[in-house]
Amino acid sequence: MPASPVIVALELGTAKVIALVGEMREDQHVMITGMGEHPSQGISKGQVVDIEAAGDAVRAALAAAEETAQVTIRQVVLAISGGHVRSDINRGVVPVRDKGEITRADMNAVMDVAKAVNLPTDREILHTICQHYCIDGQQRVVLPEGMEGARLELDMLVIHGLRSPMRNAIKAVEDIDIAVQDVVYAGLGSALSVLTPEQKKGGALVIDLGAGTSEYVAYAGGVIASAGALGVGGDHVTNDIALAFSIPERQAERCKCEHGGALLSLDGSDGKVAVAPGVGFGGRTLSRQVLLTVMHARMHETFSMIKQRLEADKVPVHLAAGVVLVGGGAHMEEIAELAADVFDLPCVVGKPREVSGLATATEGPEYAACTGLIQYACRRWQSKRPKPLGSLFRNLLKR
């Protein structure tokens, strides 16, 4: 028995557009009933640069999803990614009205204050997520209702991004007459999809290695401690290889996928890699050691930058549940070993959990964001708050 309506998750990735159709079953697991994919066009570094071309790719992906799921798609939940996404913690403070006991009204009041974050005019809020309450200086209160105190504080994690790239992504979808019912930060989707409650509690870092961008979400003590993105992804690795060996992009991409890896080989052997000839390219062999050096430099740098960001955000260094890698980049040879090395934490490649249905969608780390989106949308639907779904994004959706 489905416990939610059918949800369509759509991600406009830099490499491909993915559409997943799914619904939540009564036992809280998500059933994927359809999927469609199409190579992206008009999207560069996670941002729409050609609305029409992007719209065509979306149309193709949705058509394939409609075919497999046997449904007609009119509205989608859209994943937002891009190197511009950042998070900040905003603390709201209110005096407790009835001297003494904290009521629901006080909690609502402090939530409103904590949500009122001052962003630069070109940015817009994607999510506001409650972290902890604090009563008269007593930190990390989970549920303050009914407790005693004079001053109630709330730390709110605000995830925000640049307005125009986000609006353009929405516009690319709306222009082909598909309604966007909600937008979700792709990194959040990935985290929802792959982490267990125990991992969230123990502290975990999810990194979504996309083609154009790398998103991350860090959980500590059961709440999101930090989120953000870097405008660097798998395309950069390919570009580095193409420039290092002066080979065409297509060949560089194949080299990366077939012979690449994130760690330098320790045995010192210097094997050769053959690059197949292509149009206007005669083919050549190159040193695998040099290939690994180029890829290692880029991936090491990417992880180090995320680590620096987390340190700047004062995320606890000890994330007991370690690092979980998702996204297409997680397919890279020895990438988990490199991440374990940089973060000094255990690291695994994640795959969507509590999901069944189409095998490809439930196995691959690159589908984590979309399956997470379906879970997110279903839970919001179930929570049956008085607010309609997506009311938080009214401003963003309004043109």
Next chain:
Amino acid sequence: MEHNDILVIGIGGAGGRLVDALAARAPEAVRTAMIDTDAAALAASQAVSKLQIGSHVTNGQGTGGDAGLARRAATDDAEIIRGLFSDARLVVVLAGLGGGTGSAVTPEVIKAAGLSGTPTLCVATQPFSFEGAPRAALARAAVPEIREAADGLILIPNDKLFKSVGSDKVNEAFPAADAALGMSVWSLWQILTRPGYLNAGPADLAQVTKPERGIASLAWAEAHGRKRGASAVKQLLTHPMLDGGAALGECRSIMVSIVGGEDLTLKDLGDIMAPIKAACHERVVITLGTSIDPEWKARLLLTLIAARPGGWSGGVEMRPAKAQEPTDLPITENPAVVGRGGVQTTLQLEPAGRGRFANTDPTLLDGEDLDIPTYQRRGIKL
């Protein structure tokens, strides 16, 4: 260069007024920004993006000439400043040296632009001598720092600016000087953005104003009537900004830009260039750019930018450059009036090593362009 590629930033009160002056004359200058600590000055500015820095060190007030305070404001909000340059191909920084913000923040902004790989051209005014020694000292301290970091620098001493407007009544001189400065900035904008038959563009400007050439100064003259060419050039060669023209003989490179109507004739060009060539050293390279603007019918605007190795009077005194003999000048084969100087310039408009990302906005983080392969930026030998 497209209008959108050029980011014009005004820094401090004086810089903000220069941006406003440009915005009034060139509505197509759409990428303008103002950086200041003073919230009220920002509010009054016409710039498109306004950046208030150091709000917690100055409380939204000006710096009152305190360079230390201004520098702290700049370093505190360095991240925000860096965000400005994201996709600009040239940054033009306008500032008044002598004030706190103008003197201390300008070098920081130029350094930040340099780190993000964006070339910069700085146009700065220098304080009046009657403003006193402390302000002059502030300005003097800022100039070497700017020269170090900027790709091009043009200095305009206020003293001489006022001499050039030819009035000493306060209520006439100040508006006239503001207008003159506005015209100076506008004429630069013309050089940067407007293609002409003889093209002198950003690269040529960089060549003339690059710090190794000395201190560049800018003068312009407007003339109308039948003999407008001769009249404009006469004004220019006696212009206070160029020390009456006598020092042109020492200059290592000179750029002449002419804006005229559709009735601009070759004879006009001859009338203008002959006296300028006569005033200069015979082997110096003169870069000439012309553009036609229908609004300038029967009028013309002549702008001359020249770098003098020892600096101009009334401005910053420079040590005499080692090679002062003009015979040591790097001279090209044909020293006649040329369009594009065939020399490699320092204005690198297309950073190398970006491959497939060559035509996209750079991905900047802490001043590094992440689109450039890591192994190149880290100097890893392959």
